[in-house]
Amino acid sequence: MTVRRPTMRDVAARAEVSFKTVSRVVNEEGGVSPQLESRVRKAIDELDFRPNAGARNLRRSDNRTAAIGLLLEDVANPFSAAVQRAVEDEAVPRGVVVFSASLDEDPARERALAREFSARHADGLLLAPAGDDQSHLAAELRAGTAIVCVDRAATNLPVDSVVATNTIGAGEGVRHLLASGHRRIAYLGDRSTIATARERFAGYEQALEASGLVVDPRLVVHDIRDAGTADGVVTSLMAGADPPTAFFTAQNMITIGAFRALRRLGLEHAVALVGFDDFLLADLLSPGITVVAQDPVAIGRLAAELLFDRIAGASGPPQTRLVPTTLVRRGSGELPPH
Amino acid sequence: MTVRRPTMRDVAARAEVSFKTVSRVVNEEGGVSPQLESRVRKAIDELDFRPNAGARNLRRSDNRTAAIGLLLEDVANPFSAAVQRAVEDEAVPRGVVVFSASLDEDPARERALAREFSARHADGLLLAPAGDDQSHLAAELRAGTAIVCVDRAATNLPVDSVVATNTIGAGEGVRHLLASGHRRIAYLGDRSTIATARERFAGYEQALEASGLVVDPRLVVHDIRDAGTADGVVTSLMAGADPPTAFFTAQNMITIGAFRALRRLGLEHAVALVGFDDFLLADLLSPGITVVAQDPVAIGRLAAELLFDRIAGASGPPQTRLVPTTLVRRGSGELPPH
């Protein structure tokens, strides 16, 4: 069925040279006469020869596959997609290809896919940790696979991480609501197993406490996994006694779900909303959604740069790099308490 | 710097068996006594041994790498991202990893990346064609790389394709505007080098002609590449003499740009808008945006299934599978002519 692919020997036979000469031409080593070189190139074209990347790698001294693995929460999420694109834009000019996969917050998947990419000898791994323990990757690190974490810092693994200023950014968003006079600000956040969710909540707590307020546990909901759940939570909070006058939503899908609920209740111009993480069209809703914007492109680019530095042999202690967030005022966060 | 990774020989030495026995254990070939097997497994764990996927593939008879390449327009575009996720969900359960890359409508990138993945012996390639000639891939096909096209049909290459019902869907969208009484309907489309753009325009033309209308060239603008350009086109059309009473926008970013312009002009409730391809939050804008929705998940899933069938040896003539579109009424497409 499958035809055998042509090898360097086939090319050599057709060009009537030794197969080492073919290797020289393919790798542009030089030291081949123009005559032979053109014969070889002709044979390569005629046979549609493609050097076998796997075999090449086996003997090569630098032992590089020029491939990296990218493990994100969900490639369909706009944040992850933007990170992926930024990584790709760093990789392609370097001749590096990218394996990508989604983890869906599943630590078992993190382990399995990291192993898989490691077995394929990816030069490096860019990981948005799903679990709260990355010690299982120590073996891959020892084996020479460079690792850098994106979006969330690694736990129990000495590697570089690139993360947004989660606590500071969340604090800024909440202080913005406080400045408008809000005192009952609800917090809606992702699973607390996720480090970024904990950090954002810390920003919320600190901002309230700095204003002399206490956190009302009835206004705090963790472990929200999607827009639908957020919608339900907002709906029931608003139906309860003493509802909040503002919401701080700590993740983009949660923000969208919350807005959908407010909209359905006809409260989108009455209840303030500040979300963490920007999203497409946030400016075109009415009111526009005020957000603490992350910079996924900067995060992806920086993480890729650090990874390629490590692959190139950069040493030094692991560092955590922070990428600043920006408060973007669009209307929903400037609504006063009713 | 980089430590040598342990090989089967290292494992064999530590377990005091021949390295072929290690191979048997790793591949679960059977025919190994429980005693030896447990010694081998222990050694594997202690050394963190990972079989080298590249080397394994070199000698293997089935010659499979269990990797596929995915070439999309732009992984950060929501449509592409949804396709990618669907493909991944078919691949991972089969133990197959996915290389992905963005082409940005650049035929040269299509060629270069297809070659790259082919050299790495990807078992198959899923491609959203960037150029209008895929004949350059014939060599990869001959070499045994299965290819399936997604979103756009292949040109000059006998492979399966999975595409949306572009002409029918666009026709339905335009007829929907005609049914509300619109006669001056502008068409805003992507580059005409893209087959889907041509098909959608054909749907527009056919719908108008079936109603006895002629296409007014002043209302037709092709080659719109992004939301910003679409915004400018709408702005100038509305400023001209005899402006359209409705817009049909043939791609999601164009729809967003058009809406942004109408919104700025204060015309979003006065001028009708129907877009091709759905997007997140289209329902939460005011008015909600009426769209001809594609089903990127169905497209990606079906394309992946066809690809894995071909990889498994399915023969038969190339087929083009159509995935139906759906008209989603949300308000913007139901506005009457002023």
Place this chain on the structure above:
DNA sequence: CTGTTAGCGCTTTCAT
């Protein structure tokens, strides 16, 4: 400038 010989880490084939 060109060719020969090893050997990468593994699977295959063939012995024992």
Place this chain on the structure above:
DNA sequence: ATGAAAGCGCTAACAG
């Protein structure tokens, strides 16, 4: 049930 030898397609280290 276990192992030895050969070879996958290529690059590295040496010749000429």
